[in-house]
Amino acid sequence: MAQSNDFIVIKAEENGVNVIGLTRGSDTRFHHSEKLDEGEVMIAQFTEHTSAMKVRGKAVIQTNHGEMKTESDVE
Ligand code: TRP
DSSP: OOOOOOEEEEEESSTTEEEEEEEOSSSOOEEEEEEEOTTOEEEEEOOSSEEEEEEESSEEEEETTEEEEOOOSOO
């Protein structure tokens, strides 16, 4: 499969931010959930096993496509 090996950087801006990996293939489901506390950074790639990621909680996300922030659930 043609796949980029670019890294994605996620920095938590509050405690309890979740980075969830979703499976590649016909069955799309959560396969991993990583909890980050404020200031913690996760550096991740899309892989043979991971086709999508979901970020819950306040965080800054940097990709090749630019930088974005998630909105917090609770204001
Ligand atoms: N074992 C997983 C994989 O190779 C690890 C992983 C890669 C992952 N990227 C991720 C887990 C993003 C959560 C989010 O696919």
